Amino acid sequence: MSSIDFHEIEKSYGATPILKKVSLSIADGEFLTLLGPSGCGKSTLLRILAGLELQNAGTVLIGGRVVDGVRPKKRDAAMVFQSYALYPHMTVADNMSLPLRMRRLNAWQRLPLIGRLLPGTRGASQEIAAEVARTAEALGIDHLLTRKPGHLSGGQRQRVAVGRAMVRHPAVFLMDEPLSNLDAKLRVQMRAEIKELHQRLGVTFVYVTHDQAEAMTLSDRVAVMLDGELLQVAPPQEIYADPDDRRVAEFIGSPKINMIEGVVSAPGRVSVAGTTIASDIRADVGAHLTLGIRPEAFRLGAYSERGAISGTVRLIEHMGSDLYVHLDVAGVKQPVVARLLAERAASISIGHSLSLSVEPERVLYFGDDGRRIRAHDKPAKAAAALVRETA
Amino acid sequence: MSINRFAPPAAIFRHVVLLTTGTLILIPFVWMVSLSVKPPGEIFREHFSLWPEHFYGIANYTKALTSSSLPHYMLNGVIVCTMILALQIAVCAPAAYALAKLNFPGRNLILGMVLIALILPREVLSLPLFILGYHLGILNTYAALIFPYVVSPFGIFLFRQFFKTIPDDVVHAARLDGLSELAIVWKIMVPMALPAIIAFAIFSVVGHWNSLFWPLIAVRDQNFMPPPLGIMAFKNEEAGNDYGPLMAASTIVVGPLIIAFLSAQRWFVDGLSGAAVK
Amino acid sequence: MGSVTSIVEKRNQASKTPKRNTGRVASSSERRRHRMLEIAASWLLAGPALVLLIVLFFLPVLGVFAIALTDWQFGASSLAFVGLSNFREVFADEGFRVSLANTILYVLIVVPGTIILGLVIALLIESGKSCRAFYRAVHFLPFMATLTAMAIAWEALLHPTIGLVNQTLAALGIPTANWLRDEATVLPVLAVIGIWQNLGYAMVLFLAGLKSIPRDLYDAADIDGADAWLDRLRTVTLPMLGPVTMFVFIVVALKAFETFDTVQVLTQGGPGHSSEMLLFTLYRESFEYLRTGYGASVAVVFLFIVVALTLIQACVMDKRVHYQ
Numbered sequence: 001m002s003s004i005d006f007h008e009i010e011k012s013y014g015a016t017p018i019l020k021k022v023s024l025s026i027a028d029g030e031f032l033t034l035l036g037p038s039g040c041g042k043s044t045l046l047r048i049l050a051g052l053e054l055q056n057a058g059t060v061l062i063g064g065r066v067v068d069g070v071r072p073k074k075r076d077a078a079m080v081f082q083s084y085a086l087y088p089h090m091t092v093a094d095n096m097s098l099p100l101r102m103r104r105l106n107a108w109q110r111l112p113l114i115g116r117l118l119p120g121t122r123g124a125s126q127e128i129a130a131e132v133a134r135t136a137e138a139l140g141i142d143h144l145l146t147r148k149p150g151h152l153s154g155g156q157r158q159r160v161a162v163g164r165a166m167v168r169h170p171a172v173f174l175m176d177e178p179l180s181n182l183d184a185k186l187r188v189q190m191r192a193e194i195k196e197l198h199q200r201l202g203v204t205f206v207y208v209t210h211d212q213a214e215a216m217t218l219s220d221r222v223a224v225m226l227d228g229e230l231l232q233v234a235p236p237q238e239i240y241a242d243p244d245d246r247r248v249a250e251f252i253g254s255p256k257i258n259m260i261e262g263v264v265s266a267p268g269r270v271s272v273a274g275t276t277i278a279s280d281i282r283a284d285v286g287a288h289l290t291l292g293i294r295p296e297a298f299r300l301g302a303y304s305e306r307g308a309i310s311g312t313v314r315l316i317e318h319m320g321s322d323l324y325v326h327l328d329v330a331g332v333k334q335p336v337v338a339r340l341l342a343e344r345a346a347s348i349s350i351g352h353s354l355s356l357s358v359e360p361e362r363v364l365y366f367g368d369d370g371r372r373i374r375a376h377d378k379p380a381k382a383a384a385a386l387v388r389e390t391a
Numbered sequence: 392m393s394i395n396r397f398a399p400p401a402a403i404f405r406h407v408v409l410l411t412t413g414t415l416i417l418i419p420f421v422w423m424v425s426l427s428v429k430p431p432g433e434i435f436r437e438h439f440s441l442w443p444e445h446f447y448g449i450a451n452y453t454k455a456l457t458s459s460s461l462p463h464y465m466l467n468g469v470i471v472c473t474m475i476l477a478l479q480i481a482v483c484a485p486a487a488y489a490l491a492k493l494n495f496p497g498r499n500l501i502l503g504m505v506l507i508a509l510i511l512p513r514e515v516l517s518l519p520l521f522i523l524g525y526h527l528g529i530l531n532t533y534a535a536l537i538f539p540y541v542v543s544p545f546g547i548f549l550f551r552q553f554f555k556t557i558p559d560d561v562v563h564a565a566r567l568d569g570l571s572e573l574a575i576v577w578k579i580m581v582p583m584a585l586p587a588i589i590a591f592a593i594f595s596v597v598g599h600w601n602s603l604f605w606p607l608i609a610v611r612d613q614n615f616m617p618p619p620l621g622i623m624a625f626k627n628e629e630a631g632n633d634y635g636p637l638m639a640a641s642t643i644v645v646g647p648l649i650i651a652f653l654s655a656q657r658w659f660v661d662g663l664s665g666a667a668v669k
Numbered sequence: 670m671g672s673v674t675s676i677v678e679k680r681n682q683a684s685k686t687p688k689r690n691t692g693r694v695a696s697s698s699e700r701r702r703h704r705m706l707e708i709a710a711s712w713l714l715a716g717p718a719l720v721l722l723i724v725l726f727f728l729p730v731l732g733v734f735a736i737a738l739t740d741w742q743f744g745a746s747s748l749a750f751v752g753l754s755n756f757r758e759v760f761a762d763e764g765f766r767v768s769l770a771n772t773i774l775y776v777l778i779v780v781p782g783t784i785i786l787g788l789v790i791a792l793l794i795e796s797g798k799s800c801r802a803f804y805r806a807v808h809f810l811p812f813m814a815t816l817t818a819m820a821i822a823w824e825a826l827l828h829p830t831i832g833l834v835n836q837t838l839a840a841l842g843i844p845t846a847n848w849l850r851d852e853a854t855v856l857p858v859l860a861v862i863g864i865w866q867n868l869g870y871a872m873v874l875f876l877a878g879l880k881s882i883p884r885d886l887y888d889a890a891d892i893d894g895a896d897a898w899l900d901r902l903r904t905v906t907l908p909m910l911g912p913v914t915m916f917v918f919i920v921v922a923l924k925a926f927e928t929f930d931t932v933q934v935l936t937q938g939g940p941g942h943s944s945e946m947l948l949f950t951l952y953r954e955s956f957e958y959l960r961t962g963y964g965a966s967v968a969v970v971f972l973f974i975v976v977a978l979t980l981i982q983a984c985v986m987d988k989r990v991h992y993q
Contacts, residue, residue: 047888050888050891050892051891051892052888052891052892071891071896072888072891072892072896073891073892073893073894073896077892078892079888079889079892081885081888081889082885083883083885085883085885085886085888085889086889087886087889087904087905087908088908088909089908089909089911090908098893098894098895098904099892099893099894102893102894102895102900103894107897107899164889164893
């Protein structure tokens, strides 16, 4: 059992709050990603879980056991660091065997020279060497065992860091931006390897990143953090399609979601950017809303049953399969970005006007406080299920 | 805070040990100042006290300042240190600029020579330098104290390392603005390398204010003695028995650097350990 | 790297010319002229330093060797090549051998003493947050205080009757000594003063070394289970201080070999030859006894020791202690 529970974790450095009552439960064997911009507190939360820092208030449980005040090595959690944190003076083999040596050999047995003469040291050391060799082979780094980290490439170091974490079979795997020091190509490759590793080991992974692509591709669930708060915890699809909060909607997705001011003009009607969209959200007439429309929710052309937004084409970005069209729309501050099929390029030119329509059910509504306003206050799960069916 | 941070007993242990070693370190200073304010009778008493029953500081310090040429030694120290530093910067900065930013045949040779000179202990060279000074007829003058030090391999090396961190584009922009190479050194590089210059200045001044070996060789005339040599002369004259004024003189010699150090600690530590880039 | 800057510079020269004659590509003769100007400027800038380096460093080194290999006496108008006879004289001289042995013994006390104390103090200072600057300043103070003056203070401290040391020992009922006049104690006492003077320097270098250890490594050690005080020290701190330690070792050894001020002020090499050290021998033979050839030979021996130490540093630094 290695579920993880954070209960109302608070942390501050001096007067600066880093974590504000964060509660989160992670299931056994789950791959959970803490996603957020730098400074949002995600790394601090991970370090609290690892035992590298102490929370000011709140409780952490690993496998149902309260671990507050338990030293890192007793938590059965291994960690891969952004900088890899390999010991530069040790060979790869020594780096990987250290966690095992520290656990299986006592202080006397670990002494240089004398330690080797003590009973039991030999056998234990051979066992450790064999396990290290097995792990190294599994990671494809067995030919590097005698080298030192300084002579390895970034990807190799990354694997060694993973190996050092893996070799002791921890119940929980913690990863703090493990891919951010790699180049783009290697990052994609290592991403796949980490995914595979999780499936193979079947243990709980907690992964910290600011890269939404990593979060979306790797995770069972994503926890989006901002300014020390947990905004939403949900599967990647749901985070994208059904965000609870305006900030989540804006953080996830590229190009960014369009945010357009609107007013409820009549029951079931929302007027926005010179058009009216049918909507069954619960809001009083006259209420101000913000509409979040993903760039790919737009369709070219105006249809009567859908709201249509017209504007002047300002910029066209060819992305290969897609086309990003930036539209200046009267009454909207930011240009509206639409993602269209590349075949449509011929019919669009800069400076000309263009009409875009949007399916009402793909419009997300946010109130003044940034919280999502749902149609009929549908429970989030039902909406997610709907999205998944359509997806 | 990590869970492994020091618990209170360990923090107390830290302070106890550091206060003890710190006190031991300071004893010579404290003893020096203490003796410098004691009358002779109390100095030669069999039991000790930190502070005298009769404060005799004014008499001791007056004697230290008037009965010897101590003020003159101090002035010599200031003159010599200032001249050495000014000449060192004037010689080293342009050379360091050429080595850091210009590409010319012989550059690596000169750099190699700088690195070799960096290893050479000055004391080894004292005999030929003495002979050189003798033939130039400058022994027993300020010039004798200054000339071996007008070029500092360490200075060249330190400045070069610092100049290298200044982007080439800055140099190119200055050239396009019509600055000569020498103007680039003084108007662009040196101001931008001010931290290195200050560090080097501290390194140089502390070294030459404190140095005894070369002055001992180069000057015999009291009129040109820098403080360490002067205080030795003072000690020999007083036959080492008049401790009060001798300690007062020592305090006066050590004082300026200590005060400067305490008021600009960071700079001093950086400057003197900046030798670490060696 | 050098070629990159040269390309950049060449490009810059090329781009300088069109500034005046817009639209025309710089001709090769113009480019050559610029190149010559740059070379001339370089030599003008580096020239004074180069000349002074030769006159004040390289010719004197040759001079020392020349004097050591001839019978030249200061003031004499003639000289003859005598080969290694000066060195034979030096090494046959009981006085020099004692001086060399004293110096080595002194270094063997000062270097470990300075490194261990400097390291322990640095570790203690770094292990807490309070009073760091204060402790650093206090321990660093002797390194920058004028040693000649401080030696006089030490002499007063060590004075057989009125010195604080003997008074304290007597009060505690421990036998006292005439520290600077006793053959058995004089060298260790000078070594203590050497440690006193240099440990602050070692401490500052170790503090810088400690600061540069990535925090991640300590975190990794915590997670790997090396979280006890001693294990952290063994797994992370000491190995990561390897390069700094090597550097401190060499610098302190060099400073110890070059000890002169305390000998000159406190003992004049005495009693007997028991505190005579290389640099003092060099000074006394060259400038007091005016035994020029002998002094130069001592200087050469001294030079070899210093160069050997520096080369050891260069080699070991490159091979063993640098991890990257």
